[in-house]
Amino acid sequence: MLAIIGASGKLGYATLSALLSLHLLPAEQVVCTTSSDSGATTLQILNQQGFHIRRADWDSDQATWERALEGCDRLFLISSSRIEKDFGDAAPGKGREADHFKALEAARKIGVQHVYYSSLAFANPSKSRVMKAHERTEEWLQASGMAHTIIREGLYNESWPLYLGHYNVPDDERTEVPVAGDSKISWTSIPDLGLANATILSSPSSEWAGKTVYLSQKQAHNLSEVAAMVSKGRGIEIKVKVVPREEHERYYVQERNMSEPMVSWWSKTYDALEDNECEIDDLTLEDLLARRGVKPKPLEETVAEMLKC
Numbered sequence: 001m002l003a004i005i006g007a008s009g010k011l012g013y014a015t016l017s018a019l020l021s022l023h024l025l026p027a028e029q030v031v032c033t034t035s036s037d038s039g040a041t042t043l044q045i046l047n048q049q050g051f052h053i054r055r056a057d058w059d060s061d062q063a064t065w066e067r068a069l070e071g072c073d074r075l076f077l078i079s080s081s082r083i084e085k086d087f088g089d090a091a092p093g094k095g096r097e098a099d100h101f102k103a104l105e106a107a108r109k110i111g112v113q114h115v116y117y118s119s120l121a122f123a124n125p126s127k128s129r130v131m132k133a134h135e136r137t138e139e140w141l142q143a144s145g146m147a148h149t150i151i152r153e154g155l156y157n158e159s160w161p162l163y164l165g166h167y168n169v170p171d172d173e174r175t176e177v178p179v180a181g182d183s184k185i186s187w188t189s190i191p192d193l194g195l196a197n198a199t200i201l202s203s204p205s206s207e208w209a210g211k212t213v214y215l216s217q218k219q220a221h222n223l224s225e226v227a228a229m230v231s232k233g234r235g236i237e238i239k240v241k242v243v244p245r246e247e248h249e250r251y252y253v254q255e256r257n258m259s260e261p262m263v264s265w266w267s268k269t270y271d272a273l274e275d276n277e278c279e280i281d282d283l284t285l286e287d288l289l290a291r292r293g294v295k296p297k298p299l300e301e302t303v304a305e306m307l308k309c
């Protein structure tokens with residue numbers, strides 16, 4: 001039986017939908033954990049086919065996690081979204097990885113055989129602080145003795161506003177957007193990731209055990225190019241301005257009223273971009289999609305659709 005932790009979130013949901021709609025796994029072989037009533041409601045909508053829904057959240061104790069994962073031999077772990085745990089350079093074991101470790105310890109205890117972990121498509125080690133919890137979780141898995149597959153997910157289609165100076169979709173008033181670095185990023189659409197993930201999860205465990213793969217679209221675009229797509233969508237010209245990281249932090253905290261812990265956690269991501277960490281040369285995603293006759297969705301389409309809403 002396969003457990004999915006985080007199935008009611010956007011990404012887990014895309015994977016679960018692909019698994020069920022393509023009949024890649026029988027529904028009764030899937031357990032989804034959820035942390036909230038609204039998550040349970042979201043899952044229920046998809047649940048004519050009868051997968052199992054169990055409650056556990058990141059604050060639950062290990063015994064609760066053990067009960068939630070009971071009977072499962074494989075686990076798909078989608079990372080915790082509690083980013084505030086990472087703020088202020090969280091010490092090892094104190095950031096979001098603490099959430100993951102609890103679920104993983106429970107999984108190991110009840111005899112889960114194979115963990116698929118959803119990481120992010122930066123280099124490892126990365127200069128971005130966003131990656132710390134992922135790096136620590138990957139290390140835990142490597143030391144755990146459990147079979148595991150690390151899926152470094154391409155930066156999601158709809159996350160471009162975050163990178164493009166926390167752009168306010170659809171009607172940000174700026175024509176010049178300060179960022180602390182720019183380089184190519186292999187943007188990848190969420191439905192494409194969901195389908196690729198589902199294909200991995202429904203393959204024999206031995207096909208993917210011990211592997212680290214990137215799921216990224218081959219076509220990459222830098223932030224200047226994304227700004228050009230936004231310009232086209234809005235009919236006004238928008239440019240990016242690369243500024244030093246300190247200036248970036250000052251601007252977003254003082255002039256855009258964003259929280260300082262969030263901005264300083266985020267800003268080193270641009271150092272990672274300057275090192276070209278997010279231009280990924282890995283054909284796994286496109287190969288997995290091609291098996292199902294699907295072509296990756298271009299970022300231009302994503303940007304245009306998001307500006308229309």
Ligand SMILES: *[C@@H]1O[C@H](CO)[C@@H](O)[C@H](O)[C@H]1NC(C)=O
Pocket residue numbers: 010011012013014015016076077078079116117118119151153190191192193194195197
């Ligand atoms: C794909 O799987 C990873 C976990 O390996 C998860 O983090 C990610 O959210 C999934 N993506 C989608 C679109 O379901």
Ligand SMILES: *[C@@H]1O[C@H](CO)[C@@H](O)[C@H](O)[C@H]1NC(C)=O
Pocket residue numbers: 182183184222223224225
């Ligand atoms: C972004 O990409 C365009 C098109 O490839 C290129 O002309 C431009 O120099 C790039 N800008 C940066 C900052 O990398």
Ligand SMILES: *[C@@H]1O[C@H](CO)[C@@H](O)[C@H](O)[C@H]1NC(C)=O
Pocket residue numbers: 255256257
């Ligand atoms: C930030 O806050 C100040 C003072 O409350 C306000 O005048 C300004 O418009 C705000 N700026 C943004 C971008 O929200």
Ligand SMILES: *[C@@H]1O[C@H](CO)[C@@H](O)[C@H](O)[C@H]1NC(C)=O
Pocket residue numbers: 010014157158189190191297301302303305306
């Ligand atoms: C981005 O991903 C979301 C979540 O799965 C999906 O609903 C949406 O259609 C995608 N957006 C675009 C514009 O591709």
